[in-house]
Amino acid sequence: MGYGWHISNIQNQDFSYCGSIEHFPSATKAEIMAILTALIILPGGSDVTIFTDSQAAISNFQKSAHLQYVSPRRFNKINYMSLWSAIHHIIKKLSLNVKLIKVKAHSSSADNDKADVLAKMGHFKTPPTSITLHGIPNLNISLEWNNEIMIDKDIRKTVGKIIDYRWLDNHMNHNNLSDIYKFTQRNMINWSLTSKFFHHNSRDTYTDDKHSKDISWIIKSSTGTLPTLDFLNQNFPNLIKNDTKCMLCNSAEESNDHIWKCPTLLPHIRSTFRLLADQAQTFLQKYADKLNLCITDSIKYSNTFCWSFYNDAPITDNATLLLRSYVSEDLFRTFRTHFLTQGATIKAILKFMETARCLIKRNIWKVRSATWKDKKRRLQITKKSFKNYQRDPRMKTTRAPRRHNIGYICPQT
Structure with a gap:
């Protein structure tokens, strides 16, 4: 990215x-690097007025003005803390009087347009601009990833x-999640929101049996178990005695993949x-914050729901993801536009x-x-049948070999 x-x-x-920047590139970081490289060439005691179209850069400049009084815990939560530390160190060393003024972006201002052209030219300049931290007094330690990339953002969030x-x-x-892997490659799953839903608790306490059943359903449906x-x-x-035909259609083996089709x-x-x-x-x-007539259309034409309004339409992949407790990007976009x-979008989606x-x-x-209960009744199978099966040593010899590619593996292990 250029600046x-x-x-x-x-x-x-x-x-x-x-010039150009690398590692955690963003428009704000580009503005910060532009401010830093502009200040470092000025003569001491200068009065400086910087015009920028980035309100984020102005706000962060004001917030970071008293870094020496910030606790180490809060200091490490500041994004681009090394750049802000360098900027305020330069201001102090050169006795600069700096003032930042916000200008409207894309307002046909000749000076702002010229800065934009320079930023586009800077994108192609090599090597990217970087700073050494040894000369900054209040930066005694830094964290690097792979001995190459300095983590210059909120450390806990970045490492997490x-x-x-x-x-x-x-x-x-995991082999059992090959279809989810393909959906992920196609950018169909919003993993951030899906993770929040997996950890979401709509009950009053975490020791509620109903909450345990909720989590059990989410894990089993999402992992195909x-x-x-x-x-x-x-x-x-x-x-079961190899009687695995679907009890509803009697045309295919009943599996987690078949049940939704x-x-x-x-x-x-x-x-x-x-x-x-509905x-x-x-x-x-x-x-919704934006109450308009588009709500009905956005739901009606969403890939998650549109197929259900036509009796001959096949189920869509986005609908299958919802059946399996995943938040699709399609569902997120449908809600986000309103x-x-x-934050408000996330709360609404979790409720939904x-x-x-x-x-x-x-x-x-x-x-x-209900069909499975009828079948158990006919076969005289009860809950005790499953419990006793596990306890009976004779059954262990007849049990089919466990296939290790089926089942849930905790992603934390």
Whole structure:
């Protein structure tokens, strides 16, 4: 990413500079680097007025003016703290009087447009501009990643994000989640929001049995380990006896993949998604910051819900992700357009996901469960049958070998 600046109040002279930055590039970091490189060339005791179209740079400049009084804990939460430390060190050393003024971006200002052109030119300049930290008094230590990239942002959040990506990578490499891996490659899953939903608790306490059941459903549905007949036959072969045909359509093996595509269950799934579309519209009308006539259309044409309004339309991948407790990018975009802040969007989506989980269990999974109860009754299988099966040493010899590529692996291990 490039940055650039020029001095506008010296006649008949063109004082300008541009360069590039790397590692954690952002528009704010580019503005900060432009301020730093502009200040370092000035003579001591100068009065400086900097015009910038970045309000974030102005706000952070004011907030970071008293870094020496900030506790180490809060100091390490400041983004680009090394650059701000260098800027205030330069100001102090050169006795500069600095004033920052906000100008409107893309307002046809000749000086601002020239700075934008310099920033675009700077994008191609090599090597990228970097600073050494040895001369900054209040920076005694810095954290580097792979002996190459200095972590110049909130350390806890940045390291946490690195660990999250590592956990996610381990999680996605599990064979049972190959379809989720493909959805991830296609950028269909909003993993940040999905993670929040996995840890979300809509109950009053964390020791509530209902909350444990909620988490159990989320884990099993998201990892493809719901107790369908193929899993039960694998773990209890003497009880199921290879009778794994779908109890609803009787045309294919009942598996976690089949259950969401079963032709007999599909009408229930379709009607549930129509209810979910109504619920999404209700949530947006209640919580949205932007109340307009587009709410109905945004739900109706969302890839998550649109298929449910046509009886012959196949279920979409985004709908399958919702059935499996994932927050899709399509669902996030549908909600995000109606809120001013991302925080408000997240709250609304979490409420909607809770409603979706309840409706999916009640209107879809319970249809299958009712059929399974009838089958257990015919086969005279009870809960004790499964418990005694585990305790009976004779059953252990007849149990099918465990397939290690099926089941849930905690991404933290």
